Amino acid sequence: MAAPTAAPPATADPPAGERAATGLLARAHAAGWLLLLPALVALLFLFVLPLLTVVIDSVTDPSLGLGNYASLFTDGYTLRVLGRTLLVGLVVAVVGVALAYPYAYAMTLVGPTMRGVLVTVVLVPFWTSMLARNFAWLVLMQDGGVIQSFLGLFGLGGVTLLGTTLAVGISMTQVLLPFLVLPMYSAMEQIDGRLVAAGQSLGAPRMRAFRRVYLPLSAPGVVAGMSLVFVLALGFYVTPALLGSTRSAMIAQVINVRAKELLDFGGAGAMGIFLLVVTLAVLGLSRRWAGQGGPAVAAGSPPARSRTGGEQASEVRPWLRVHTTIVGIVLVAPTLVVIPMSFSSAETFRFPPDGWSLRWYQELFTSPEWLAAIINSLQAGIYTALFATVLGTTAAFGLARLNRRWRGSMNAFLLSPMIVPHILVALVVFAAFLRLGLNGTLIGIILAHTAMALPFVVIAVTARLQGMDGRLTFVAASLGADPVSAFRRVTLPLVMPGILSGAVLAFVTSLDEVVIALFLQAPGAITLPVQMFNSVTVQIDPTISAASSLMVVLVSVPILLAQVVGGRRQRRSTR
Structure with a gap:
């Protein structure tokens, strides 16, 4: 009688729950890369490739070698x-x-x-x-x-x-x-x-x-x-x-x-x-x-500066x-x-003013050059805020879904425009856009400002995501909400203050930016900061005093409103 054959060794399959968790994690990582992709592509074409072009020019123009660096x-x-x-x-x-x-x-x-x-x-x-x-x-x-x-x-x-x-x-x-x-x-x-x-x-x-x-x-x-x-x-x-x-x-x-x-x-x-x-x-x-x-x-006590409302001031x-x-x-x-x-009646720059008048505000809002500059700045700021907010928000959600091995490097890449000297960013954009025919166009200024403003949105939204309890979406799912509903009803309201803050920062960044706009300026693409700069360096135009006050309002009011709205939302959430 033949001896019974040995059964093949059984392979230990992972539990069904573990396989499901691994699958969810893999899908989350894939979704993270998809969400990151638009911002990565934008920075690649608007910042990284132009920067590499400048690096190449520095060792090839006018001749191959390190002569340009030696001349420094x-x-x-x-x-x-x-x-x-x-x-x-x-x-x-x-x-x-x-x-x-x-x-x-x-x-x-x-x-x-x-x-x-x-x-x-x-x-x-x-x-x-x-x-x-x-x-x-x-x-x-x-x-x-x-x-x-x-x-x-x-x-x-x-x-x-x-x-x-x-x-x-x-x-x-x-x-x-x-x-x-x-x-x-x-x-x-x-x-x-x-x-x-x-x-x-x-x-x-x-x-x-x-x-x-x-x-x-x-x-x-x-x-x-x-x-x-x-x-x-x-x-x-x-x-x-x-x-x-x-x-x-x-x-x-x-x-x-x-x-x-x-x-x-x-x-x-x-x-x-x-x-x-x-x-x-x-x-x-x-x-x-x-x-x-x-x-x-x-040891054993909270930091001395973590004070309560009834704290006593030190000497x-x-x-x-x-x-x-x-x-x-x-x-x-x-x-x-x-x-x-801005309320001075003098035709020269003098402080304190000798007399008072609204003439420079009248000039600001009736001059075709100043009006065009104001409109260009507002358009550039609004479009920059829109593009940077969409790209930065999706990138922040993407970062939250990546594993730690990639999250740090991708975050550093997204924030890289912040650490590059501003004059180098202007040079990079000018050299690249000159080849692409975007110099002297408002769309060129908007694209360059989008690359500069993107990191601010990423920082604002990421900070909000890190302070959010991630279990809330699972609670919503356990109550029968589909992923879209959970995002719309739970995640988005909680992250909205960060998105609004990022949008305001992007708008203000574009509105107040002058160096890149100076490099890209042309008669049809002059922003308000560039017009202000030219009114001092090219011609002495006291209208800049009224324009400066307007810029103070345009920059400070959105920031203050964002703080007020954020404070109200925080108070409501703590009730």
Whole structure:
């Protein structure tokens, strides 16, 4: 009788629930890539490929090799401009820290009401047009202006500011101060103030305890703020062009001349790529340094700055009160100048005005050139907000569905336009659109602004998605809702504040952007910031004072409305 044959070994099939979960996860990843695809393609054609073209031009135009890069360090003029740009960026960062650190520290000491006032003062520059702020500094620093008159009280009335590197540095410091205050305050509010008191109780004087305990703990915020301000200062164009001169030119002005007037894309590209390399190096080093230490709190207790509505303010010393007041005045000074100037009856830039009139508002809304610029800006802003919101929102949902291995790299790619110096972005767009015939067209400006605004939408929507309980959609599905209904009735209302915030940021980014619009301008495609820039550099037109006030309103009102709507939605959700 034959022996029975051995049965083949049984293969252990995964449970049905595990197979279903794996299938759902795979479909989620596939859906994530599909949602990401439109934004990735947009950035690829609007940003990455043009950037690669500039890189290629920098080593092939006019001849193959590294001659354009070698000239950066051998040509005397270019080397001086590079050195001046790096020095101004460093000085602005250092002086900014000296001004911002005590202000941020004061924000951690005062009560909630006063802290709200100080935070609002810091945010005022974000709500004020860049060109409006520079116009205000131009008025304040001109010969016979307020600052020169003030210096005259100390026997320095003959000092000329306008057209100097000092004027550029002062304006850049004021513009970039919020980028220093906010990271520092974010780090300081996590430090338990009792640590300094503990150091004093061990016999250390107050200043030594502050220097040995508090200062190291706040260092990550200082490093983050300084590095951000330094790299932003490298790409400044508008401020040096309006307040400086050709004798004190910075690298962005030279790039503009080489690209637009000389069509030397190789030399301009080498300068832009050099700025990008410096930017990446500074950001990389600052991230490494800032990551070596972090804020600390006393064990077993919440951070001292996590206060309730009944918190008590700590003692603020008189010198700190004076310093905070002076910095607050510096932050809001441009806004306080722009609005009164718009009602001046004089035909020159003079503050305070000698007389009052509405003539410049009448000129603003009756002049064909100014009206066309306003309409172009509103059209560009609306279309940019629409395109960037759709692309950024779908990309944020796509990122949420990717696994961690890909999520970080894709997020970095989507945010890459934010870390590239602004003047390099303008050069990249100008060189690419010149070949495509999009220069001098409104659609070209809209496409370029979409690439710039996309990261803001991604950040706003992603932040909202991270704060949402993902189990809510499964609850809706368990109650019989199909995926479309669950998205429309549950997910979309919860994410809507982030989408609206992203749309507002995209609109404001386009509305206030001037460097790219300057590169792409043509008689039929002049935006309001470009018209304002030309009204100072090409012709002296006091209508810019009314236009500056209009820009303050157009920039600040959407942001304030978004905050009000977001606050109401948050209060409703907590009831």
